[in-house]
Amino acid sequence: MAKLHVETTINGESTEILVDPQQSLLETLRDGLMLTGAKEGCNDGNCGACTVIMDGRTVNSCLVLGAEAQDADITTIEGLATPRGLHPLQQAFLENAALQCGICTPGFLISSKSLLDSNPNPSEEEVRFWLAGNLCRCTGYDKIVRAVLDAAKEMKAGN
Amino acid sequence: MHDFTVHHPQSLQETLILLDRFGDAAQLIAGGTALMNFMKQSLLLPEHIINLQRVQGLQHIQSTKDEVRIGAMVKHREIEKSNLIQNEVPILASTYRRVATIRIRNMATIGGGLAHADPAQDPPSTLVALNARIRIASISGERTISIMDLFQNYYENSLMPGEMITEVIIPSMHSDTKSTYLKFLPRTADDYATVSVSLIATLNENIVRDVRIGLGAVAPTPIRATIAEETLKGHAISDELIQQASNSVAQQVDPLDDFRGSADYKRDMAIVFTKRALQQVLQGPS
Ligand SMILES: Cc1cc2nc3c(=O)[nH]c(=O)nc-3n(C[C@H](O)[C@H](O)[C@H](O)COP(=O)(O)OP(=O)(O)OC[C@H]3O[C@@H](n4cnc5c(N)ncnc54)[C@H](O)[C@@H]3O)c2cc1C
Ligand code: FES
Ligand code: FES
Numbered sequence: 001m002a003k004l005h006v007e008t009t010i011n012g013e014s015t016e017i018l019v020d021p022q023q024s025l026l027e028t029l030r031d032g033l034m035l036t037g038a039k040e041g042c043n044d045g046n047c048g049a050c051t052v053i054m055d056g057r058t059v060n061s062c063l064v065l066g067a068e069a070q071d072a073d074i075t076t077i078e079g080l081a082t083p084r085g086l087h088p089l090q091q092a093f094l095e096n097a098a099l100q101c102g103i104c105t106p107g108f109l110i111s112s113k114s115l116l117d118s119n120p121n122p123s124e125e126e127v128r129f130w131l132a133g134n135l136c137r138c139t140g141y142d143k144i145v146r147a148v149l150d151a152a153k154e155m156k157a158g159n
Numbered sequence: 160m161h162d163f164t165v166h167h168p169q170s171l172q173e174t175l176i177l178l179d180r181f182g183d184a185a186q187l188i189a190g191g192t193a194l195m196n197f198m199k200q201s202l203l204l205p206e207h208i209i210n211l212q213r214v215q216g217l218q219h220i221q222s223t224k225d226e227v228r229i230g231a232m233v234k235h236r237e238i239e240k241s242n243l244i245q246n247e248v249p250i251l252a253s254t255y256r257r258v259a260t261i262r263i264r265n266m267a268t269i270g271g272g273l274a275h276a277d278p279a280q281d282p283p284s285t286l287v288a289l290n291a292r293i294r295i296a297s298i299s300g301e302r303t304i305s306i307m308d309l310f311q312n313y314y315e316n317s318l319m320p321g322e323m324i325t326e327v328i329i330p331s332m333h334s335d336t337k338s339t340y341l342k343f344l345p346r347t348a349d350d351y352a353t354v355s356v357s358l359i360a361t362l363n364e365n366i367v368r369d370v371r372i373g374l375g376a377v378a379p380t381p382i383r384a385t386i387a388e389e390t391l392k393g394h395a396i397s398d399e400l401i402q403q404a405s406n407s408v409a410q411q412v413d414p415l416d417d418f419r420g421s422a423d424y425k426r427d428m429a430i431v432f433t434k435r436a437l438q439q440v441l442q443g444p445s
Contacts, residue, residue: 004165021208022160024195044196045263057236057265063195064266065188067165068212111262133260133349 008069010035011079019066026050028066029076037077037106041135048134051107052076058114077106080113088158089113092151093144100138108134112148121152160198165208171296171325174214179298181207182320188212189232189271192263217270217325222247227329231270235282239264248329250338250357254285257342260349270324273309276316276380277351283310283381284373285340285357286327294326303328310380336361336369337440341432346419352376353419354428358436360391367391367441376419377412377429384408387433396441405434 003018010033019028026043029035029052041049043062050061053075080087089112092098099105108131115122115130122130127148128141136144168174178185186205188194189212197203211217217232220241227247229238238244238255245252258264258272258281272282273293283306291306298321306327311317318324332338338359342352355375361368370391372384387404394400414425 021163021165022198043199045192045259048260048262051262058262059266060192060262063190063192065165065191065195065208065210068188068191068210070167130261133262 004067006067006070008071009073011075017066017069019069021065021067023066024062025052025054025064025066025069025074026061028069029061032066035076035078038110039103039106041103041107046133046135047104048107048111049104051110051134053110053114058111075110075113077109080109087113088154089116089148089151092147092154096143096147096150098139098143098147104134104136104139108136108144112151115148116152116155120156122148124149161201161204163206163208165210167210167213169213169215171214171216174209174211174323175296175298175321177207177209178323179321181209185209187271187274187323189268189274190234190266191271192267193271193275193277211268211270220244222331225331227331229269229327229329231324231326232268235264235267235269235272236261238269248289248332250285250332250340250359251282251289251329254281254340254357257281257340269327273306273327274316274318274324276310276312276314278310278313278378278380279351279376281340281342281352281355281375284355284375286329286373287381287383288338288357288359288371288373289329289332290371291330292328293324294328295322296325297322301325307383312379332359333361339436339439341436341439343428343432351419354414354425354432356429356432356436358433358440360440362396362441365395367394367396372408372433372436374408374412374429374433377414377425379413382411384411384433386411391437401434401437401441405430405437408433 006017006019017032039049041047045060045063051058052061054072089109111134127145185207187209217230219230221228235255235258239252286306292303293309294303309316341356343354344350357373360370370388375381386407390404408429409426412429414422416422
């Protein structure tokens with residue numbers, strides 16, 4: 001079957017890719033573009049390890065077709081750090097030891113970024129509501145929630 | 160996944176022509192959250208995928224004096240956050256807020272969700288209690304059906320080949336109508352309901368003027384607890400009346416044994432959650 005030519009924007013750069021029609025966006029990112037930050041946990045929408053931001057909204061990239069990336073604006077974990085250094089969320093995850101194996105971390109960071117983009121001053125409950133369904137099997141959630149709250153404080157102080 | 164061709168129509172007319180041409184060999188893709196999983200499991204193997212994301216005219220939330228109209232491609236998260244819906248049909252916003260996770264709600268659409276026809280989903284029981292109507296289009300015309308006529312069985316809707324949902328029409332709620340949606344989640348916050356209850360009621364002093372009860376996850380389709388409704392209508396609210404109405408739902412549910420509970424347990428929980436919903440709405444602070 002012929003490959004599809006898809007034009008899309010990933011982490012601010014316009015990108016052209018060839019995708020198989022049946023490839024998910026997650027497979028397109030990982031296998032086609034070697035952006036292996038987004039992880040495959042469950043491959044059915046339950047774990048959040050594959051979370052990316054697509055046109056301003058977090059989605060599970062395992063449930064999106066690569067073909068649907070046409071004209072979309074996508075942010076992956078690779079787009080978080082800048083040449084100046086880590087994103088405050090990444091720094092806070094390090095400082096709070098909010099990761100162990102790290103498989104879930106890109107999904108948590110992307111979800112947390114989209115939370116802080118829309119709500120820079122979330123309550124603990126809002127953080128937990130937003131991150132529901134980002135699953136972590138080793139660290140536990142308290143450190144992750146604390147890291148997000150710390151990053152929010154840090155970012156407010158930095159502004 | 161298997162091989163298929165993806166089409167990206169821009170208009171409803173183009174979409175309906177594609178649906179007519181490919182018939183059973185085609186599947187629409189809206190949010191993709193259900194279809195992608197069905198294809199990964201080889202439960203559906205369409206040769207053609209028709210992407211609705213760029214189709215004009217399916218993205219509106221509008222209200223008139225008597226009804227609210229929601230385009231088939233409106234996302235769950237948009238319904239949850241819409242001021243119009245929060246004001247005019249609050250139970251709908253609170254029901255959609257309970258679906259899965261923000262990521263799923265950012266993708267899943269009202270039309271795709273209804274076509275999916277899983278009775279364990281949250282919105283169906285609420286839309287059934289709201290007496291919603293479903294607007295359906297095909298190349299040969301349009302029809303509007305009651306939502307009760309959409310659901311046939313587990314994962315089975317009544318759409319004919321070539322037909323699609325274009326809009327969901329919801330009669331406005333009276334300002335003195337009260338409502339609640341209860342989702343029983345014994346496992347995790349982002350799970351499907353073990354039992355769900357949607358309750359809409361209008362009172363006249365202490366008398367139940369009108370009441371509609373939708374139940375989810377307890378039968379092959381969402382159901383209306385009609386015996387309970389008749390038990391309550393026209394009667395003065397009392398603890399005994401609420402207990403009697405709640406007990407009657409056991410006769411109407413037909414749940415499955417699964418990892419969310421045995422059929423017996425779910426039947427009991429349907430009684431418990433109907434009672435809690437009735438207490439909250441009929442006896443709670445106004
Ligand atoms: C991890 C996970 C957790 C979930 N948890 C919940 C939950 O807690 N509560 C809940 O209610 N639901 C839950 N769901 C189900 C979810 O609500 C459905 O998958 C979703 O609503 C389907 O909508 P969609 O737009 O993604 O449909 P799609 O996957 O795009 O389509 C589904 C089906 O409908 C057809 N279709 C799409 N649009 C139309 C249309 N306009 N007219 C006719 N046919 C159409 C498609 O061809 C396909 O067959 C969950 C799903 C996942 C993956
Ligand atoms: S891999 Fe996509 S949600 Fe788990
Ligand atoms: S750190 Fe291992 S799954 Fe979260």
